[in-house]
Amino acid sequence: MIFLKLIVTNLRRHRIRSLISVAGIAFSVAAMLTVVTILQGAIGMFSSILSNDSEIIVFERDVSDLFFSNVPADAAERISSWPMVAHANPVLFGIVSSAGHPIITCFGVTPADARIEKATWLLGDRNKFAQHEDDVVLGERAAQFLSAALGSYVPIGHATFHVVGIVKTANGFEDGGVFMPLASAQSFFHKEGTSSVITVKLRNKDDAVTFKAMVKAQYPNLIALDDAEFTRSYSQFRILKATAWAVGGCGLLLGGLGVANTMIMSVFMRIREVAILRVNGFSHVQIGGVIFGESAVVSLSGAMAGLLVGSCFLYALKMIPALDGYVDTSLHPLLMMVVLLLALLTGVAGALYPAIYAMRIRAVEALRFE
Amino acid sequence: MKALIQDDTERRIVLRAVDLWKSYDEGTVAVLKGVDIGCFEGRAVALCGPSGCGKSTLLHLFAGLDFPDQGKVWVNGAEIKRGSNLLRLLRHEVGFVFQLHNLIPDLTLAENCLIPTVAAGTDRRTAKTRLMELAERTGLTHRLDHRIQKLSGGERQRTALCRALMNRPKILLADEPTGSLDEQSSSAVFDLLLDLVATEGTTLLMATHDRSLALRCDRLVEMHDGKIREHAYAR
Numbered sequence: 001m002i003f004l005k006l007i008v009t010n011l012r013r014h015r016i017r018s019l020i021s022v023a024g025i026a027f028s029v030a031a032m033l034t035v036v037t038i039l040q041g042a043i044g045m046f047s048s049i050l051s052n053d054s055e056i057i058v059f060e061r062d063v064s065d066l067f068f069s070n071v072p073a074d075a076a077e078r079i080s081s082w083p084m085v086a087h088a089n090p091v092l093f094g095i096v097s098s099a100g101h102p103i104i105t106c107f108g109v110t111p112a113d114a115r116i117e118k119a120t121w122l123l124g125d126r127n128k129f130a131q132h133e134d135d136v137v138l139g140e141r142a143a144q145f146l147s148a149a150l151g152s153y154v155p156i157g158h159a160t161f162h163v164v165g166i167v168k169t170a171n172g173f174e175d176g177g178v179f180m181p182l183a184s185a186q187s188f189f190h191k192e193g194t195s196s197v198i199t200v201k202l203r204n205k206d207d208a209v210t211f212k213a214m215v216k217a218q219y220p221n222l223i224a225l226d227d228a229e230f231t232r233s234y235s236q237f238r239i240l241k242a243t244a245w246a247v248g249g250c251g252l253l254l255g256g257l258g259v260a261n262t263m264i265m266s267v268f269m270r271i272r273e274v275a276i277l278r279v280n281g282f283s284h285v286q287i288g289g290v291i292f293g294e295s296a297v298v299s300l301s302g303a304m305a306g307l308l309v310g311s312c313f314l315y316a317l318k319m320i321p322a323l324d325g326y327v328d329t330s331l332h333p334l335l336m337m338v339v340l341l342l343a344l345l346t347g348v349a350g351a352l353y354p355a356i357y358a359m360r361i362r363a364v365e366a367l368r369f370e
Numbered sequence: 371m372k373a374l375i376q377d378d379t380e381r382r383i384v385l386r387a388v389d390l391w392k393s394y395d396e397g398t399v400a401v402l403k404g405v406d407i408g409c410f411e412g413r414a415v416a417l418c419g420p421s422g423c424g425k426s427t428l429l430h431l432f433a434g435l436d437f438p439d440q441g442k443v444w445v446n447g448a449e450i451k452r453g454s455n456l457l458r459l460l461r462h463e464v465g466f467v468f469q470l471h472n473l474i475p476d477l478t479l480a481e482n483c484l485i486p487t488v489a490a491g492t493d494r495r496t497a498k499t500r501l502m503e504l505a506e507r508t509g510l511t512h513r514l515d516h517r518i519q520k521l522s523g524g525e526r527q528r529t530a531l532c533r534a535l536m537n538r539p540k541i542l543l544a545d546e547p548t549g550s551l552d553e554q555s556s557s558a559v560f561d562l563l564l565d566l567v568a569t570e571g572t573t574l575l576m577a578t579h580d581r582s583l584a585l586r587c588d589r590l591v592e593m594h595d596g597k598i599r600e601h602a603y604a605r
Contacts (some may be wrong), residue, residue, distance in 0.1 A: 001479050002488050003488055006474075009477065093416075276474060276485075277485065277489070279433070279460065279472075281411050281460040281488045282485075283457050283489070286489060364436045
C-alpha cells in the first residue's frame, strides 16, 4: 500500500506534468489505434472484394500491384473447366476519374460474377447487365456522388456510360465503384484479352493444394494464393501495414520521450527522497520499482485514455457519410492488447534511464542535496 | 580506554572502527585521520566536536552509507565493506536519525514510519503493532494520520525516531538529532531518545554539538580534526 502510495504521490505532486505525459501517451495510442484500424479495415475491404464468393485468387506472379497484373482471358476459361473448380471469374481492376472525383474504382466483371449476382439491386435488372458495351452498374454511393439515376448517362473517364443498375454492397470500395462488362473494361483500359485476377471457388477446399500446383505447372507466370495467404503476402498490404505501425510507432516514441522527460524530472527533483528510502533499507530493485511503477501508471492511464479517444475518433469517422464503408471501426481485442502492451513498454523504456539514475544515487551524497 | 573496558567487561562491542581514514575531493580534504573507536552493546555514546571534525562521516561509515579509504569498520561483529550485505545492515542492524528529520512530506506520519518495514518486507500486522507501540511511547498516537507538514519540529523529530526504531535495530546512529530544535523541544526529544534506547536495549552513537546533552550519555567521545581526542564516562 505504501509502495503504491510512493508511486502515486509523486505523480500527484506534479499533476500538470503528469497529465501532460498521460496526454502524450494517450494521443500516441489514439493515433496508432486510428491509423492501424483504418488501414486494416481498408485492407480487409480490399481483401473482401477479391474473396467475394471465392477462396483462391490467381494473378500474375511477382507483380507489385494487382492493377498491373495481366492474366490471359483464356486462362479463366481453362481453369473453370478443371474438375475441382466450381467457378472461376476474371476481374479487371482499373481506376477512373470523373469531374470532381479523381479516383473511382472500376471493376470489369462478367455477368456471372458474384459482385453482380449477389449484390442488392436497388434499381435496375441484373439480367440486363452487359447487354451493351456502354452498360455500367454503379454502387449506391457512386450513384450519389455522380448524381446518376437509372437509365441516365454518366461521364466516366474519357467516355460516357449508360447506367443499367444501382447496387448496394457493404464494401466501401464496391459501393463507391463502377461495374463494367469485362470486355468494355478491357477496351476502356486498353487491356484486351486480359484480366487483373481470376477469382476461383473450389468444389472442395481440400483441393486447394492440388489446384495451386496445377496453376504453377500450367501457368508458370501466374500464382494462385488462398485469401489468407494473399492478405499476408501481398506487398501493397505489407507496405500499408508497415506504414501504419511505423506511423503509430513514431507516435508512441514521442509519447515515450514525454514519459522519459517526466521521469527524469521526477528523479532529479527528489534525489533526497530516494536517498531517504535507501537509508531506510530500500534496495535498488525497490527504488527502480517505484520509478517504473510511476511510468507504468502514466503509460497505462495514457493507453486507456488513448483507447477511449481513438474509439471515439473512429466512431466519429464512421459517422461521416463519405467514409461509410471505407472505414472499419471495429476494434480488435488483439490490436487493443498490442497497443496497450506497446504503450506499457514505451513507458518502461522511457523510465529506464531515470530508474538506473535513481538506483545509482548514493545516499550519503544525496542527503547533502538541497 | 582501559577503564572503559574494565567497566564494560560484561558487554559486547557492537560498533568498532580501527585506524579509519577518510577524505573527500580526491584526497584533498581529509576528514578522518586514523580513528579508533568501540561502542559497547546497550550503551549511549555521544560524539562531540566542532563542525567538520568528522562526526557525521564516522556515522555514515558505521551505517554503510560510505566506505573508508583505509581502516576497518565492524557493526555487530560483521565487517562493513564494499560488497557487504548493506541491505541487511540498514534494514535490521542500524537505524539512522538525521538532524533534518528527512521525512517524506506527502506521506502521513504513520506511512513515513512504515517505510522501513516495507523495505524489510515485514508483515503488515507486525508493522502496525510496532508502529502503535512506538507512537504511544513517543506521544504521537493522535497524529498518526497527519501529514508531515502539519507536525511541529519536535513531532517531526520524534517521527524520525520512531521510523529509525521500527525494525528494532540493535544500533541507533543519530546525527545531531536535536540540532534543529529549540532548547525545550531538544531536551524533550533527547529524553525520549535516551529512554527508548535504554528500554529497547539499543546501542546509541550520537553526534552532537550540545555538551549538556552529551554529558547525559553513558560515554562521551571527543573528536577534533578527524581524530578521537578523549574518551570519558559522562555519568
